[in-house]
Amino acid sequence: MNYFPDEVVEHVFDFVTSHKDRNAISLVCKSWYKIERYSRQKVFIGNCYATNPERLLRRFPCLKSLTLKGKPHFADFNLVPHEWGGFVLPWIEALARSRVGLEELRLKRMVVTDESLELLSRSFVNFKSLVLVSCEGFTTDGLASIAANCRHLRDLDLQENEIDDHRGQWLSCFPDTCTTLVTLNFACLEGETNLVALERLVARSPNLKSLKLNRAVPLDALARLMSCAPQMVDLGVGSYENDPDSESYLKLQAAIKKCTLLRSLSGFLEAAPHCLSAFHPICHNLTSLNLSYAAEIHGSHLIKLIQHCKKLQRLWILDSIGDKGLEVVASTCKELQELRVFPSDLLGGGNTAVTEEGLVAISAGCPKLHSILYFCQQMTNAALVTVAKNCPNFIRFRLCILEPNKPDHVTSQPLDEGFGAIVKACKSLRRLSLSGLLTDQVFLYIGMYANQLEMLSIAFAGDTDKGMLYVLNGCKKMKKLEIRDSPFGDTALLADVSKYETMRSLWMSSCEVTLSGCKGLAEKAPWLNVEIINETDNNRMEENGHEGRQKVDKLYLYRTVVGTRMDAPPFVWIL
Amino acid sequence: MSYRLLSVDKEELDISPPGLKERNYLGLSDCSSVDSSTIHNRVQDGEKSNLNFKATELRLGLPESQSPERETDFGLLSPRTPDEKLLFPLLPSKDTAASATIGHKNVVSGNKRGFADTWDEFSSVKGSVRPGGGINMMLSPKIKDVPKSILEERSHAKGGSNNAPAAKAQVVGWPPIRSYRKNTMASSTSKNTDEVDGKPGLGALFVKVSMDGAPYLRKVDLRTYTCYQQLSSALEKMFSCFTLGQCGLHGAQGRERMSEIKLKDLLHGSEFVLTYEDKDGDWMLVGDVPWEIFTETCQKLKIMKGSDSIGLAPGAVEKSKNKDRV
Numbered sequence: 001m002n003y004f005p006d007e008v009v010e011h012v013f014d015f016v017t018s019h020k021d022r023n024a025i026s027l028v029c030k031s032w033y034k035i036e037r038y039s040r041q042k043v044f045i046g047n048c049y050a051t052n053p054e055r056l057l058r059r060f061p062c063l064k065s066l067t068l069k070g071k072p073h074f075a076d077f078n079l080v081p082h083e084w085g086g087f088v089l090p091w092i093e094a095l096a097r098s099r100v101g102l103e104e105l106r107l108k109r110m111v112v113t114d115e116s117l118e119l120l121s122r123s124f125v126n127f128k129s130l131v132l133v134s135c136e137g138f139t140t141d142g143l144a145s146i147a148a149n150c151r152h153l154r155d156l157d158l159q160e161n162e163i164d165d166h167r168g169q170w171l172s173c174f175p176d177t178c179t180t181l182v183t184l185n186f187a188c189l190e191g192e193t194n195l196v197a198l199e200r201l202v203a204r205s206p207n208l209k210s211l212k213l214n215r216a217v218p219l220d221a222l223a224r225l226m227s228c229a230p231q232m233v234d235l236g237v238g239s240y241e242n243d244p245d246s247e248s249y250l251k252l253q254a255a256i257k258k259c260t261l262l263r264s265l266s267g268f269l270e271a272a273p274h275c276l277s278a279f280h281p282i283c284h285n286l287t288s289l290n291l292s293y294a295a296e297i298h299g300s301h302l303i304k305l306i307q308h309c310k311k312l313q314r315l316w317i318l319d320s321i322g323d324k325g326l327e328v329v330a331s332t333c334k335e336l337q338e339l340r341v342f343p344s345d346l347l348g349g350g351n352t353a354v355t356e357e358g359l360v361a362i363s364a365g366c367p368k369l370h371s372i373l374y375f376c377q378q379m380t381n382a383a384l385v386t387v388a389k390n391c392p393n394f395i396r397f398r399l400c401i402l403e404p405n406k407p408d409h410v411t412s413q414p415l416d417e418g419f420g421a422i423v424k425a426c427k428s429l430r431r432l433s434l435s436g437l438l439t440d441q442v443f444l445y446i447g448m449y450a451n452q453l454e455m456l457s458i459a460f461a462g463d464t465d466k467g468m469l470y471v472l473n474g475c476k477k478m479k480k481l482e483i484r485d486s487p488f489g490d491t492a493l494l495a496d497v498s499k500y501e502t503m504r505s506l507w508m509s510s511c512e513v514t515l516s517g518c519k520g521l522a523e524k525a526p527w528l529n530v531e532i533i534n535e536t537d538n539n540r541m542e543e544n545g546h547e548g549r550q551k552v553d554k555l556y557l558y559r560t561v562v563g564t565r566m567d568a569p570p571f572v573w574i575l
Numbered sequence: 576m577s578y579r580l581l582s583v584d585k586e587e588l589d590i591s592p593p594g595l596k597e598r599n600y601l602g603l604s605d606c607s608s609v610d611s612s613t614i615h616n617r618v619q620d621g622e623k624s625n626l627n628f629k630a631t632e633l634r635l636g637l638p639e640s641q642s643p644e645r646e647t648d649f650g651l652l653s654p655r656t657p658d659e660k661l662l663f664p665l666l667p668s669k670d671t672a673a674s675a676t677i678g679h680k681n682v683v684s685g686n687k688r689g690f691a692d693t694w695d696e697f698s699s700v701k702g703s704v705r706p707g708g709g710i711n712m713m714l715s716p717k718i719k720d721v722p723k724s725i726l727e728e729r730s731h732a733k734g735g736s737n738n739a740p741a742a743k744a745q746v747v748g749w750p751p752i753r754s755y756r757k758n759t760m761a762s763s764t765s766k767n768t769d770e771v772d773g774k775p776g777l778g779a780l781f782v783k784v785s786m787d788g789a790p791y792l793r794k795v796d797l798r799t800y801t802c803y804q805q806l807s808s809a810l811e812k813m814f815s816c817f818t819l820g821q822c823g824l825h826g827a828q829g830r831e832r833m834s835e836i837k838l839k840d841l842l843h844g845s846e847f848v849l850t851y852e853d854k855d856g857d858w859m860l861v862g863d864v865p866w867e868i869f870t871e872t873c874q875k876l877k878i879m880k881g882s883d884s885i886g887l888a889p890g891a892v893e894k895s896k897n898k899d900r901v
Contacts, residue, residue, distance in 0.1 A: 077748035078794065082783075134753065160755040166856070188755065269759065293759055343750060344760070375750060402750050433751075459749065484748070 006031075010039045019044045038062055045069070046479075046504050048086060048110065049529065052562045053094030064103045065129075066095075070110035072507050072556055073457075074482055076134060079509055079554070083569045084533065086110040089119070090567075096123035104129040104155075111135070117142030121149035129155035129183075139164035140189065147173035155183035157210075165191030172197035181205040185212035187236045187267060192216045203228045212236025215269045220248040226255035234288075235259075237267035240275060253278045266290035266316075273301035283308030287335075292316040292342045303328050313337045313368075318344040319353035319375060326358035330365025338371040343402060356383035363390035371396040378409040379436055384418025388425035397422055398433035404460035404485070407437035414438055420445035423453075433457040443467035447474020454479040461486050468492035472499050482507040490517030497524045505558035513552050521557070522575035529564060530557045530575040754781045754794065761798060780870060784810060786847070786878035797870045803862050807849060810878065851876050 004012075013036055016022055026036040042065040045051060057063070070086025088110045095102050102124040112135045120127065127150050140163065146156060147170055171194045174181075181201070186193075193216040202208060202225050210233060211225065217238035226232065252275075256262075262282050271294050286309050291297055297305075298320040306312075306325070312333040319341050321329070329336065339362060341354055356379045362369065363386065370393050379401050399419075407414055415436040423429060423446050430452055434442065438461035446453065447470035454477050462468065468488035471481065472495065481503065489512030500506060515532070522530040533554035564574045761780045780797040800806045849861040852875040861869070861876070 074748065076753045077751045078754060079748045082794075134755070160753060162755065293756070295760055342756070343752070375752075400750055404746065404749065457751075459751070485746075 006035050010035050013039055017042075041065060042104075043067070047558050047560075048088075048091070049562075049565050050504070050558060050560045053091045055562065057094065057098045057100060061098075061100065063095075063100050065106075066091075066102065066104070067106040067108075068110060069108045072482065072505060073109075073480065074484065074507055074509065075109055079484070080556075081533065081569075081571065082136070084572060085565065085567055085569070087567060088112050089116040092116050092120050092123070096120075101126055103127055104131075106131040106133075107135055108133040109135065111137040112142070113137050114139055114142035114145070118145040121145040126152060128152050128180075129157075131155060131157040131159070132161050133159040134161060136162040140166045140168050140170045140191070143186075144168060144170035144173040147171070147178075148175065151175075151178070152180055153178065154180055154207075156181070157183050157185045158188050159185065161188050163189055165189050167191040169194055169197065171201060174201050176204070179204050180207065182207050183210040183234075184208065185210065185236065187212040187214050187238070187269075189214045189216075195221050199224055199228070205229075206231070208232070210234035210264075212266065213238035215239050219252065219275070223248055223252035223255050226259060227251070230255075230258040231261055232259050233261050234264040235262060235266070237265070237271075238269065240268050240271040249275065249278065253281075257281050260285070262286070264288035264290075266293075268294035268297060271296045273297050273299075276301050276305050279305065280308050284310055287311055288314040290314075290316040292318055292340065294318070295320075295344060298325075307332055309333060311335055314339075316340040316342070318342050320344045321358075322353050323355055323358035323361065326354060327361045327365075330361045333366060335368060336362070336366040337368050339366075339369065340373040341375055342373075343375040353377075356380050359383060360386050360390075363387040367391070368393075370394055373398040373400075373433075375400045375402060377402055378406065379415060379418065380408045380410050381413060381415055381418035381421075382408075382410070384415065385421040388421040392425040393428065394422065394426040395428055396431040397426065397429060398431065398457070399435055400433065401435040404435070405437045406435075414441070416441040416445065420449075423449040428452055431455040434461055435459060439463050440467040440470070443470040447471050450475055452477055456481050458483040458486055460484075462488060465489055465492035465495075469495055472496055476502075478502070479504045480507075481505075483509070483511060485510040487512050489513050490520070493517050494521055494524075497521060500525060500528055500557060501559050503559065505556065507554075507556050508552075509554040511551075511555075513555055514549050515552055516549065518552055518555060519575055527559060527561070528557050529560050530555070531568070532573040532575065534571055534573060757781065757796075782851075782873055782876055784876040784878070787880050795876070797873065802866055803869075806861075810849065810876070847878050847880060849876065850879050 009032070013022070013025060016025060019042070022036060022040060026033045037059050039062065040060045041062060043056065043060055043063055044067045045056070046069050048068045048070050056066075068088065068091065070088075071080050071084060074080060075084070086109060088107055092105075096119055103126050105120065105127075106129075112132060117138055120130070122145075130146060130150075130153075138161075143156070143158075143163075146153065153174075174197075178201075182205075184201075184205075191214075193214060195217065198213075198217070199221070202211065208229055209231065211229065212234070213222070213225075213236055215238050217225075219240055222237060222240070226235070256278055259282060263285060265279065265286055265288070268291060273296060276297065283305060289306075289309060289312055291302070295318065298318070302317075302321060303325055306315075306328055310332055313335050315329065315333065315336060315338070317325075317329075317340070321341070326341075329339075341358070344353065354374070354376050356376065359372075359374055359376070359379075360383050362372075367390075369391050372394065373396075376399075379399065384399075408418070416439055419432075419434060419438070419442050423432065427449075429450055432446070432450065432453055432455070434457065440463045443462060443466070446456070450456075453475045456471060456475070456478065458481075465488055467486070468483070469492050471478070472492065478499075484507075488508065493508070493513050494517060518530050518532060522528065532552050533556060534552070568574055758781050781794045782797055784793045784795055795806070795809065797806070800809065850858050851861050851869070851873045852858055853872040854874060858877070864872075
C-alpha cells in the first residue's frame, strides 16, 4: 500500500541507515524491496562466504560502501590455518568489472594481496576509504598503489594487520595533489618510515583528523607533526622513548597545547613515562585513551595521567594498572562506557595485577559502563553478582580468567551463579564471553535470560550436550556461537538443524562432535556449509573405517545462499 | 603418516630430564613436551631398521612408549590405515611416570582432552595456565566427585613439576589474545631489561614459517626457544608430516607410494635447510649468529630444499629464489 510515489518513499528510506533496519524495510513488500535495493549504498556482509559478489551486485547496483568479514573470530587466536580462505580479490574483481562506484571498503580478517590493492586503487575513481582490520597477505607495495592512485583518498586505516614491510617509500607515493586525507593509521607497520614524506603529507592535509603513527616515528618528529596539524582529533603516538632533548620536548609541549580538538590518544609503543606530563594539558578533553600497548607506562605516571582524564568514555589499558589503579579510574572517569584490561604478562608469572576487586570497583564507580573486556587471574561469584547489580546495562561482557577451569577462588564453586547474575540483570546483553569453571548450569541461565544475546564465546566449559542445547534453544537472537574445548557433541549439534539458518555461524573446536554427526548435519541442511578443518590430510578421515565415529577437531558451519565455496584449501573439507 | 599440527605458537620445548611424558594435549600433536634429542635418535634408529612405518614415525614419546596400544577405542583418533599410526597416543599408556599424573587416566581415555596429562612437568610457574581442571569438564556424570581430586591432582602435579624457568604450559590460542598484540608487546617489553619489577615480559615473538612444498605455513613463537637446537627440533616435528606426507600429495591416495629412498632422504634432514629473512630482507642460513641476535632480526623462516639454498653460504646475502609463501 503505497500512498506515496517511489521517490518520496526513497527519500524517507534515506533516513534509515542501520543495516538491520534497512533489511527489515526490504522485507515489507515487493515495492519496498525494490525501492530499498536501488537506494542502498552501504552493505554489510558478516560472512564473505554467505553470498558472492554477483548476487551482491545484482541486488544492490548502486553500492558505494562494502564491509566484508572473512575468517571466523577464533582465527585471531591462531585456531584457523592461514590459508583457510577469506580472499578479497574475487570481490574486488567483480566490483571492478561491474563498474560500480565503490567509495568505501572495510575488511576484517580477510586475505588481501598487493594485487587486490592495486586493482582496487585503479578501478574506482571515487574511492575514498579503506579500512583493514586484522587482515594479512599484503605489503607496503600494496599501500603504495593505494597512495598513488586514489586521488580522493580520505581514509587509510590499518588496524592490527600483518603487513610485510618492504621499507619502501609508500608514503612518498601520495602525490603532491593529495590533500584530502582525513584518517591515516599505519601504526601496525613495523619498518622505518620516511619522516620527510610523512611530514609533508601531514602539512598538506588540512582535513587530517586521525593520525596514528608507527613505532618508527620518534618524539621530535611527533612534535613537528603536531605543530602542523593542530586540528588533530585522534592521535596515535609512535615511539615516545628516550629522553628528548629539552628543545624537542618544549616544542612538543607547545604543540600539544595547541591541539585543543584532541579527543583520542593511543600508541606509546615505546614510552618514556615521565614525558607523559606533556599531554596533561589536553587530558581533560580526552574521551578515548588506549594504553594497551604501552607496557612501560604504569605506576604513578599512569595514575597521574588518568586523574586528568575526567571525560574518558573509552579506556584500553594493561592489567599492570592494578586494582588500585582501577579504583582511581572508577573515581575519576564517571563517563566511562567501555573498558578493556589486557594482560601484560603472558608467561603466567602469577602477578595478580587485577582481580575481581578492580572489576567491582569499576562497576560501582562507572554507571555508564556498557562494554567490558577483562583479563584477570581470579574471580568470584560474589563479585560478579555485585557487578551485575551495579551495571545492569552491559551490552558486551567479556571476562577472561587466564587459567581455564578456574573456580571461584574463595568458594571453589563454579562461576555459574556469577555469570547467571550477569545475564539475568543485563537485559540488553548482546555479547558474552565466558571463562573459569563452568557447568551446564550457566548455560541454563544463558538460555533462560540472555534474550538479546547475539554472540557467545565458550571455552573449557560445560559438562554435557545439555549445556549447548540450553543455548541453542533459549537464545533466539544468537548469531555467532563459538565453542572450544567443551564436551558438546552430536546430540547437541543435530538437535535443531533449522536453528543454524537463523545464525551467521557456529564454530566448534576440540569438542565431541564426530564426523558422522557433521555429515548428518550437512545432509539435513544443504543450505549450510559444514566445514571440517583438519590439518592432516582430510582423505584420511574418509578412509578410516570407523563409521565416522572419530571426532572432528575443528568444525565451522555457516549459512550460505551460494553453496560450497570453491577456494577452500585441501585441509578444509566441506561436507 | 600423519600427525595433526597445531600452531606451535605457545608451545615450548622443554629441556627436561628424561622421564618426560608424552603429552597428548589436544589429542595429537603437542610438539612441546619432549626432549628433542630423543626424537632425533629415534628417527635415526628408524632409518637403520627396515624403514617400516612404525619404527620411523616421528613421535613425541620417549622410546619406551610404544604406540600400538593406542589404537583402541579412544574415539577421537584412530589409525587411518593399517600402515599409519598416530604419532601421539591419546594417553601415555605405557608411560609409567605418566600414571602418576592421573588416577583418572582411564576415565579420560574415553574423552579426548588429557589436560591433566600436560600438567606434570609444565607447570613450574605458579599462576601459569593450568587446565588441570579440564578433567572436570570431561567427566560429566562424575562432576561432583572430581573437583576435590582435581585439586589434589594439582597439588601433586605441582610438587612434581619441572622447574625449568622457560617452562610455560599454554593451550593453543589461549588466552585469547591476538598474535599481533602479543608480538607488539613482546617487542616493546624486550627492551625493558632494567625494569624494577623484573617482569619477564610478554615473551611472544611470532614469525611465519613456510616450507617448500607444504600446503600451508605455520607460526612459531621464537621466545619459547632458547637456542637453535630447540627451534630446529620443533620445526622438524612440525613439518615432518609434510616431508613424509608430500609424497602422498603427488598421487591420488599416495600414502602407499612413498618410496623408501625419499623417506630416507627426508629423515636424514639433509634435504632441507633452515633459512630466515632478516630485517634487511635478506635470506640467511639459520645458525650463524648468536641466538639473541637471531631472534631480534628474524622476520620469517623458511625451510628450503637443500639444492635451493646452495647459494646461501653462512652469512651470505641472497634474496630468496623461491616463490614467496606469505
